[in-house]
Amino acid sequence: MSELRQRPVPRDAKSESTSAPKAKRGDKDSSGGISLLDVIRVIVTLVVASCGLSYFVTSSESFLWGYRPWFTRWPVVVSYLRGPVLLNPEQLSLYNGTDSSLPIYLAVNGTIFDVSANPVVYGPGGSYNFFAGRDATRAFVTGCFKEDLTPDLDGVEEMYIPIDDPEEDAKLSSRERKLRREQDTRKAKTIVKAQVQHWENFFRNHKKYFEVGKVVDAPSKAPGEGKRELCEAAKQARPKRGEQAKGRQRNQ
Numbered sequence: 001m002s003e004l005r006q007r008p009v010p011r012d013a014k015s016e017s018t019s020a021p022k023a024k025r026g027d028k029d030s031s032g033g034i035s036l037l038d039v040i041r042v043i044v045t046l047v048v049a050s051c052g053l054s055y056f057v058t059s060s061e062s063f064l065w066g067y068r069p070w071f072t073r074w075p076v077v078v079s080y081l082r083g084p085v086l087l088n089p090e091q092l093s094l095y096n097g098t099d100s101s102l103p104i105y106l107a108v109n110g111t112i113f114d115v116s117a118n119p120v121v122y123g124p125g126g127s128y129n130f131f132a133g134r135d136a137t138r139a140f141v142t143g144c145f146k147e148d149l150t151p152d153l154d155g156v157e158e159m160y161i162p163i164d165d166p167e168e169d170a171k172l173s174s175r176e177r178k179l180r181r182e183q184d185t186r187k188a189k190t191i192v193k194a195q196v197q198h199w200e201n202f203f204r205n206h207k208k209y210f211e212v213g214k215v216v217d218a219p220s221k222a223p224g225e226g227k228r229e230l231c232e233a234a235k236q237a238r239p240k241r242g243e244q245a246k247g248r249q250r251n252q
């Protein structure tokens with residue numbers, strides 16, 4: 001019995017027992033640190049999960065949450081390689097969808113956009129076909145799709161200038177009235193500018209349309225044409241100064 005208790009411990013076993021805690025300490029070190037491989041694994045997992053979720057959420061349309069880089073769209077690449085298209089109004093009119101061998105173009109504020117991706121709206125019989133093959137910036141502002149199919153914005157700000165109220169006007173001197181008119185015109189022009197910018201950005205940033213070039217040699221006015229009158233719908237929509245003031249009083 002005592003012999004058993006005193007049996008010498010084999011050298012290997014001894015070294016094992018002394019080295020065991022060291023080995024354990026080593027294991028902990030290697031599992032506790034974050035290696036480059038771990039980081040890559042996490043990133044790949046997140047990317048795959050995001051793509052999968054995007055594919056599911058966008059009803060199998062996109063792996064990138066609707067983002068489609070321009071270089072993955074063939075017509076955009078061709079247009080980029082070809083350089084900007086420069087068309088005068090007459091040439092632009094050919095791109096109105098009637099010739100199926102040509103793309104459909106429209107222009108806003110002198111910039112031409114390719115809208116061929118939406119022939120239902122811009123092609124023949126489409127609800128907005130009247131915008132195709134021309135620069136109809138004025139109609140984009142006024143909404144007068146028959147009368148205002150022109151780039152001429154002269155005087156269009158009038159639609160945002162309140163109609164004067166004779167009762168209120170009587171209380172002001174002619175200088176005050178002039179100043180007010182100038183202020184109103186400045187404000188109205190800013191609104192028009194923002195509206196034009198809105199539509200330009202709409203076509204420029206649209207996922208299916210793209211910019212192709214510029215309208216050139218566009219006459220600022222048709223021969224003999226003076227300042228354009230505001231279309232009837234825009235006239236009707238003008239705010240009334242008296243009503244504005246009354247509205248302000250009601251709200252106080």
Ligand code: HEM
Nearest residue numbers: 115118120121126127128131139140141142143144199206
């Ligand atoms: C200043 C006034 C307006 C302008 C400039 C304008 C312009 C446009 C444009 C450019 C599109 C095509 C968008 C695309 O390419 O996807 C569009 C679509 C559309 N707009 Fe207007 N719009 C105006 C007012 C209105 C009004 C008042 C209505 C409703 C009564 C309306 C109803 C629609 C509808 C339903 C579409 C979807 C396309 C379709 O089904 O034809 N719009 N609008």
